Amino acid sequence: MTAVATEAQSARPQRATPIRRRRKFDPRALGRGLGIVLIVLWCLAPFYWMVVASLRQVDFTFDSTPYPKHVTFDNFRAIFKGNNHFGRALINSIVIGSVVTVLAMIVGVFAAYAIARLHFRGKFAVLGLILAASMFPGVALVTPLFQFFSNLGWLGTYQALIIPDLSFALPLCVYVLSSFFTQMPWELEQAAKVDGASPGQAFRMVILPIAAPGLFTAAILVFLSVWNEYLLASQLSNNDPNVSPVTVAIAGFTGSDPKVVPFTSIMAAGVVVTIPLVIVVLLFQRRIVSGLTAGGVKG
Amino acid sequence: MTAATGQVAEQAERAGSPRQRRRRRARASRGDARLALWLILPTVALLAAVIGYPVIYAVVQSLKLDKADAGLDATGFFQSGGKYVGSKYYSYWFNCGSKCPNGTTGHEFWPAVSTTVIFTVITVIFEVVLGTVMALVMHRAFRGRSLVRAAILVPWAIPTAVTALMWKYMFQPHGVINAVLGTHIIWTGSEWPARWAVIIADVWKTTPFIALLVLAGLQVIPDELYESAKVDGASAWQRFFSLTLPLVKPALLVAALFRILDVLRIYDLPAILTGGANNTTTLSILAVDELRSSPNSAAALSTITFVFIFVVAFILVRIFSVNVVQTQARTVKA
Numbered sequence: 215m216t217a218v219a220t221e222a223q224s225a226r227p228q229r230a231t232p233i234r235r236r237r238k239f240d241p242r243a244l245g246r247g248l249g250i251v252l253i254v255l256w257c258l259a260p261f262y263w264m265v266v267a268s269l270r271q272v273d274f275t276f277d278s279t280p281y282p283k284h285v286t287f288d289n290f291r292a293i294f295k296g297n298n299h300f301g302r303a304l305i306n307s308i309v310i311g312s313v314v315t316v317l318a319m320i321v322g323v324f325a326a327y328a329i330a331r332l333h334f335r336g337k338f339a340v341l342g343l344i345l346a347a348s349m350f351p352g353v354a355l356v357t358p359l360f361q362f363f364s365n366l367g368w369l370g371t372y373q374a375l376i377i378p379d380l381s382f383a384l385p386l387c388v389y390v391l392s393s394f395f396t397q398m399p400w401e402l403e404q405a406a407k408v409d410g411a412s413p414g415q416a417f418r419m420v421i422l423p424i425a426a427p428g429l430f431t432a433a434i435l436v437f438l439s440v441w442n443e444y445l446l447a448s449q450l451s452n453n454d455p456n457v458s459p460v461t462v463a464i465a466g467f468t469g470s471d472p473k474v475v476p477f478t479s480i481m482a483a484g485v486v487v488t489i490p491l492v493i494v495v496l497l498f499q500r501r502i503v504s505g506l507t508a509g510g511v512k513g
Numbered sequence: 514m515t516a517a518t519g520q521v522a523e524q525a526e527r528a529g530s531p532r533q534r535r536r537r538r539a540r541a542s543r544g545d546a547r548l549a550l551w552l553i554l555p556t557v558a559l560l561a562a563v564i565g566y567p568v569i570y571a572v573v574q575s576l577k578l579d580k581a582d583a584g585l586d587a588t589g590f591f592q593s594g595g596k597y598v599g600s601k602y603y604s605y606w607f608n609c610g611s612k613c614p615n616g617t618t619g620h621e622f623w624p625a626v627s628t629t630v631i632f633t634v635i636t637v638i639f640e641v642v643l644g645t646v647m648a649l650v651m652h653r654a655f656r657g658r659s660l661v662r663a664a665i666l667v668p669w670a671i672p673t674a675v676t677a678l679m680w681k682y683m684f685q686p687h688g689v690i691n692a693v694l695g696t697h698i699i700w701t702g703s704e705w706p707a708r709w710a711v712i713i714a715d716v717w718k719t720t721p722f723i724a725l726l727v728l729a730g731l732q733v734i735p736d737e738l739y740e741s742a743k744v745d746g747a748s749a750w751q752r753f754f755s756l757t758l759p760l761v762k763p764a765l766l767v768a769a770l771f772r773i774l775d776v777l778r779i780y781d782l783p784a785i786l787t788g789g790a791n792n793t794t795t796l797s798i799l800a801v802d803e804l805r806s807s808p809n810s811a812a813a814l815s816t817i818t819f820v821f822i823f824v825v826a827f828i829l830v831r832i833f834s835v836n837v838v839q840t841q842a843r844t845v846k847a
């Protein structure tokens with residue numbers, strides 16, 4: 215980590231160097247390249263290690279060969295068998311994530327439109343409220359909701375896992391959407407009307423296609439945040455494998471010997487949970503980065 | 514919005530915005546306000562239902578006697594569950610300290626407060642410094658920038674629960690971290706190694722996010738400023754401290770504030786990585802531990818946590834004089 219720091223310091227003098235001058239060999243460019251390599255290593259090495267571990271035979275769990283050795287796919291087979299209910303958990307996560315995302319989008323899109331496009335008093339108050347909601351500590355919700363849902367007999371049901379997630383999904387959705395909406399060229403709507411389009415046509419053929427990427431990005435960010443949620447789900451699912459999402463299932467993984475933590479299987483499950491996210495994130499990285507930094511509310 | 518993104522497009526939008534805003538304001542009417550009310554109402558109502566209602570419920574519950582504690586009180590009177598007992602549970606947390614026997618949750622309250630604060634201070638310092646460094650490296654790098662951005666999103670995308678397990682595996686006594694460092698530390702076995710394990714995992718996961726926010730702040734600084742500073746003979750360090758830093762400060766402060774509020778409520782990482790053992794129990798973990806044995810006292814603790822975070826947020830906003838809403842609103846409105 216100290217190495218990263220020194221690299222960046224040597225990279226700082228580069229600030230004002232115009233791009234074109236970079237053609238020549240430049241020792242500072244080398245330092246900068248090293249900085250880049252260190253950052254990439256720092257970010258990817260633990261993830262790489264998880265992938266490598268997921269491919270190891272159980273007996274070689276703590277082998278420290280830096281590349282896959284004693285390769286097996288048994289871990290991936292094992293997680294879908296036994297009493298870990300991993301397959302079920304994947305389905306639960308998809309169901310919970312999709313329902314929360316759809317609900318948050320349906321409700322949030324209107325608020326975001328109003329914040330982005332309309333002028334009204336108390337806009338700052340609304341923004342502040344939504345921002346405060348997104349920073350709200352989950353633990354302050356989990357205690358009352360646990361009591362509340364247990365009185366209703368809802369612990370371990372889908373609704374007990376879906377409704378609370380709106381507390382962070384909806385603010386995130388409104389923020390990301392409203393930042394996208396403000397950047398949209400709404401003049402086109404007017405232009406389409408001038409060209410003879412009806413309001414419906416203007417919306418369907420002009421506004422919707424431009425808004426689609428923003429809606430899509432917001433949906434991805436919301437889905438990710440729900441997929442990654444742990445605190446609320448771990449308590450409100452009441453450890454019922456029929457509704458527990460993947461985060462809860464993985465944290466509760468047990469092997470054939472309950473005293474030994476089945477790390478290779480856990481890493482395999484981690485890879486299964488993470489790879490789709492990583493692929494989606496990499497495919498849409500530009501959009502996600504702009505959505506994150508514009509509406510940058512939560513990591 | 515096809516290039517849903519390039520910074521260039523964003524800047525162009527920003528440039529055109531004051532005029533648009535004026536035009537919009539001129540159009541603003543009472544009709545706007547009424548429409549806005551109806552559009553925002555569902556969101557506000559839903560948030561009131563999923564946040565406001567539970568919080569009020571928690572406060573009310575925390576003032577009542579828990580069913581588990583029903584029975585004869587010290588003076589021999591029967592106290593039934595649900596009776597208002599005022600600050601009983603609050604004083605259980607605040608005043609317990611050394612009075613409570615070792616092993617009770619009340620005994621762990623002040624240690625949990627200090628653990629939470631320690632985590633917050635250390636992780637946020639590391640994240641802000643490293644995040645800024647990363648952003649500076651990325652900002653100057655033209656080759657490999659998309660590779661870095663892709664790499665940086667990986668820790669962000671991995672669920673915290675998986676992150677915790679991944680680091681737990683690496684921090685095992687025979688794990689890769691001891692192998693690489695050539696040490697034999699039992700990371701999750703004693704106080705500070707366990708804390709560092711949590712801190713390192715959190716820094717790994719969140720620094721990239723800070724770097725992205727700072728990078729966005731850096732990218733709106735016009736290059737001409739640096740050119741003229743250079744012409745005026747400012748050294749690289751001077752340029753950094755009197756130009757870059759003040760200009761990214763708003764973005765940095767908002768990022769730091771969000772991180773502080775986020776770490777104060779930390780649960781997933783320590784709960785899974787160390788199980789809260791060896792003084793890594795945070796306020797959130799303690800409240801969840803209490804949940805099943807005495808829900809009302811857990812409600813008191815979660816209310817304490819919430820108020821604590823709220824007060825910290827309030828003080829920081831005052832000290833930093835960051836107007837979070839306005840900064841956010843600017844990005845929203847720009």
